[in-house]
Amino acid sequence: MANVAVVGSQWGDEGKGKIVDWLSERADVVVRFQGGHNAGHTLVVDGKVYKLSLLPSGIVRGGKISVIGNGVVVDPWALVKEIETVRAQGVTVDHTTLKIAENATLILPLHGELDALREDASSAVKIGTTRRGIGPAYEDKAARRAIRVCDLTDTELLKRKISTLLDHHNALRKGLSAPLVDGDKLLAQLLEIAPKVLEFSDIVWRRLDEAKKARKRVLFEGAQGAMLDNDHGTYPFVTSSNTVAGQAAVGSGVGPGSINFVLGITKAYTTRVGEGPFPTELFDEVGEGLGARGREFGVVTGRKRRCGWFDAVMVRQTVKTGGITGIALTKLDVLDGMDELKICVGYELNGKKIDYFPSNMADQAAVKPIYETMAGWSESTFGARSWADLPAEAVKYIRHVEELIEAPVALLSTSPEREDTILVRDPFED
Template sequence: MANVVVVGSQWGDEGKGKLVDWLSEQADVVVRFQGGHNAGHTLVIDGTSYKLALLPSGVVRGKLSVIGNGVVIDPHALVAEIARLEAQGVKISPEILRVADNATLILSLHRELDALREDASPAGTKIGTTKRGIGPAYEDKVGRRAIRVMDLANMSTLPAKIDRLLTHHNAILRGLGREEITADAIYNELESVADQILPYMEKAWYMLDKARRAGKRLLFEGAQGALLDNDHGTYPFVTSSNTVAGQAAAGSGLGPNSIDYVLGITKAYTTRVGEGPFPTEQQNEIGEFLGTKGHEFGTNTGRRRRCGWFDAVIVRQTVCTSGINGIALTKLDVLDGLDEIKICVGYELDGERIDYLPASQGAQARVVPIYETLPGWKESTRGARTWAELPAQAVKYVRHVEELIGAPVALLSTSPERDDTILVQNPFQD
């Protein structure tokens, strides 16, 4: 039995929700290991949509679900999300949801600082943040001044921690000409939510280690995509955490030997939201076609996604940086009806051909995609559940993607419905 990590192999929004729901039904424990409530999954079960931001996908299936230490948690957003799902009939209790005691909390001051800095950034330097406080919360975490979940259990120690936090944040506010924040305001903010969070608090690493040793199947799910990784993505137009598969170990408190299979969720074309380089972006009728047919809007932000051709260079790079064993190729049906389909197979940078995305911001902005053109198909792939149901040109497209990225297709998704999937290899039975 394998423990599986699910990562997005592009810039996120690859359709992870359907796949993690399918996998969570087979898992015993589902672990969210990074990010905040700026990204999440949409699950469609029996015609009902569940939009998740912080909660692991397992909660909808009644599976033990863990928010790991690598996640930054807005406690009020978490309480609101629990209430929202319970209104949809999903029962969430401490028996199925546990929150790492050493996870960092997002506070109102983080949201305010996030918005202030983004709004003050000159044109061309904006990151495209969702202004939900994720970045500033991670900054406080590595700056060793964060308030963590466990601190809610001992309110008497909070004043000193808040003073340390505000020494930093009020200096920034003074520099921006803004009103300073009082310690009482932060204390009251935390006190108002502590009793609602503490029942879920857990030594997550300890509990997960016991589950692993007992032979339980663990599913690690991340948010966003590998190209938004703080180290390996299109820096600085990235998120504030590591999104590659290796973070599953650090963000849950388990060692890397706990990971047996890495599944990279990969869209049959490419999208991204926010600012930053996007070599294969199509700001034309092709981009409009993909965005409209693919319903490309953010799950939790509603932002329209930028769309372009499949970029084999970045996915091949993610196969390396995340150690991907196999991919789940999604949204193949969106390509139905195109006369021809292009795939980026390399870049030209300053007159030289390269087969990787450079780390330099300037170089990323200068790369020019090199395309191969494949014939499209007019028949529908939507709802196909066997290879035999796919048009010949669609099969050729999928096989060529496998060759270019150096990883096999383990699953092929042909619609948002969970049963419309061609299973080649079950990651849990690696």
């Protein structure tokens, strides 16, 4: 019996929500292991739409334990609001169904404010942050001045930690000509929200060890995509955490041997939100068409996504850096009706052909895609539930993608509905 980590293989927005929900029905425990409420999953279950940012996707299914791991940065006010929203939709959220790691870092109002202040003040590189305080919270965690869930249990400790935190933040705000943070007000805010968070606080690493001993199926749910990884992505246009599958162990308190299958969610074309290099981006009516048919708008921010052709070089690289066992190919139907399709199979950089995505920021911006052209198909793939339902040219496209990225298709998603899925290889039975 395998435990599965689900990660994005591109820049996020690959359709992880549906796949995680599809897998979570058979999992016993679903774990979020990195990121914050800057990422979103849209789930469609029996016609009802759930939009989740912090809560693991398993929360909408009864009989599961949902875990927010220590690698996640938690905005307590956003968390409580999201819990209230899903409860209003009939979802049971209590201390038996939701566990939050006691050593998870908190996002405070000052983090979101600093996010916006620095982005607005920057005259050089703008990252395209969601301004939700994710980066500044991770900075405080790395600098050992963060306030964590467990700190909410001790008022005197909380006072001292706030004082230490504000020594740093108020100096920054003074330099940015922003009002200083009132420590007493922040303390009052935290003490007010504390009971609503501590209700779910738990020793998560122990709960996961108990699940392992009981041979429970655990699903590790990533946010964003591999090219937004703080080490392996398009730095500095990345998120503030590691998004590759290796973080699933670190961000939840289990050993790497607890992860048996890594499923990389992969869109049949490429999209990106925010700033940063995008070699296959399309600025013509083809790109506009992909965006319109794919309804490419961010779940959390509503921002329009940039669209382009499938980049096999990039995905092959994320297969390697993320240890991806197999992919779930999504949104194939968006390519329906196109006369021809292009796939990026290499890059040209300074007159030379390369077969990898470079780390240097200037080189990333300078690479030019080298394309192969394939025939499209006129038939619909929407809602297909077997290979026999797919046009021959669509099957050829899929097989060529597998060959180029050096990873097999384990799942094929053909609509937002969870039943419209072709299972090739069951990750849980690997």
